Amino acid sequence: MLSLHAIDQRMQHALASGDLQPIEFQAHQVPAKDMLFHVCWVPALSVKDKSKPAGFPGGPRDPNFNPFLPPDPQLTVGKLGDYHHVVLNKFPVCAHHLVLPRIEFAEQCSVLQYEDFLAWAWLLTELQGLGFYNGGEEAGASQRHLHVQWIPPAVDNASLLPFVQVLDADQDLVIQSHPCWGFRHAFIYVGLSEDAHEYARNLYQAYQLGCQKLGLQCDDQGLMPPMNILVQDGWLLIVPRVYEQIHDIPLNALSFAGMIYVREQEHIDLVKTKGVLPLLAAVTRV
Numbered sequence: 001m002l003s004l005h006a007i008d009q010r011m012q013h014a015l016a017s018g019d020l021q022p023i024e025f026q027a028h029q030v031p032a033k034d035m036l037f038h039v040c041w042v043p044a045l046s047v048k049d050k051s052k053p054a055g056f057p058g059g060p061r062d063p064n065f066n067p068f069l070p071p072d073p074q075l076t077v078g079k080l081g082d083y084h085h086v087v088l089n090k091f092p093v094c095a096h097h098l099v100l101p102r103i104e105f106a107e108q109c110s111v112l113q114y115e116d117f118l119a120w121a122w123l124l125t126e127l128q129g130l131g132f133y134n135g136g137e138e139a140g141a142s143q144r145h146l147h148v149q150w151i152p153p154a155v156d157n158a159s160l161l162p163f164v165q166v167l168d169a170d171q172d173l174v175i176q177s178h179p180c181w182g183f184r185h186a187f188i189y190v191g192l193s194e195d196a197h198e199y200a201r202n203l204y205q206a207y208q209l210g211c212q213k214l215g216l217q218c219d220d221q222g223l224m225p226p227m228n229i230l231v232q233d234g235w236l237l238i239v240p241r242v243y244e245q246i247h248d249i250p251l252n253a254l255s256f257a258g259m260i261y262v263r264e265q266e267h268i269d270l271v272k273t274k275g276v277l278p279l280l281a282a283v284t285r286v
Contacts, residue, residue, distance in 0.1 A: 002078065002080060002086060002122070002123065004127060004152070007086075007096045008095075008096065010075070010077045011095065014074050014075055014088055017074055020074075020075065020092070021090060023092055023094060024042070024043055025040040025261070026040065026265070026268075027039070027040045030260075030271060030272055030276055032180075032276040035163065035180065037258050038260070039262060039271045040093075040259060040260065041265045041267070041268055042093070042263070066143070066145050067090075067145075068085065068087070068145040069105055071087045072087070072090070075087050077098070079103070080123075081118060081122070083104075083115040083116075083118075084100045084102060084115070085100070086100060093151065093157075093261060094154065094156070095154075097149070097151050098123070098151075099147050100119045100123075100148050100150065101146065101147035102145070105145055106145070107146060108144050108146050108147070109223040110223060112148075112204075113204075114201065117203040117204045117207065118197065119148065120148060120150065120200070120231055121196040121199040121203065122196045123150050124150075124199065124231065124232070125195070125199055127153075128233075129157075129232070130153070130157070130231070131150050131231040132148070132253035132257070133148045133149070133227075133230075133253060134149075134252045136224075136241070137244055138242055138243055138283075139241040139252065140250060141252075148229075149253075157259070158254040159257055160230055160232040160257050163178060163257070166178065166179060166180075167189070167235075169235075173188060173189075173202075173209060174188065175209070180277070181277070182277065183280060184239070185239045186210040186213055186214055186237070187237050188206040188210055188235070188236045188237075189235055190202035190203055190236065191234045203231060207229065207238070210238040211227075211238065214238060214240055216240060225240060225241075226240070226242065227241055228252065229253065230253055237256060239253075239284055240284060241283060241285060242283060242284065242285050243282070244283070245283070246282045247270055247279070248263070248264075248267065249262055249270065260279075
């Protein structure tokens, strides 16, 4: 199975060759009620914006450009099962930030399958950390090719754990809401399992339950409404989305795990002025 050593080796080679953007950001703590968020200024986000393909959601490249078909060999760690590549995120938010794209093309807003949760489960059972998914442009996705992502556990990384402390981990497969979050979302606890296949089955069941509860159904083309999904330590969170950003502040799945990444330094003060929770509520589905 995939090892942290293999990921680290590929990361070091990609940094040395210039194929991987260095991790540079300034973080500031922003309290919100009894919760603590971090707002991080990441200069590389401006570089990432310029690299986006035309029309999704803008940029100089051909709209048919697909960085995952095939993935860049300088960034590719290997395969994870029969359905996913393991690729270093070219614009990482932390060390060992991975993208898990499907080997065969599917739209990013496609219905997630058991195999997508199995890719997460293999990493989560072996290396822990946080799995996340930006389901569509409005949810923070920058590529059309279906992919989920993973970051390792670390003090400075995004995490669901501070937010689930007020929830009930004794209730399996029950929809729960955070008492301080005034926007639509669904937390579901499935419990931990050392067996990746069992963990994936439980997460997949929670995903289906959460989508049903939130009224998230696929359209005639088999595409789901925009949403963010986060998975950590037996918890799954789904947040329906309508806007990718507010006041030029991009908000992706990691925003709901305590980390907001901004393009410009002055946006830090803007987040403090507007308030984290109102900003999150402004981009979620009513």
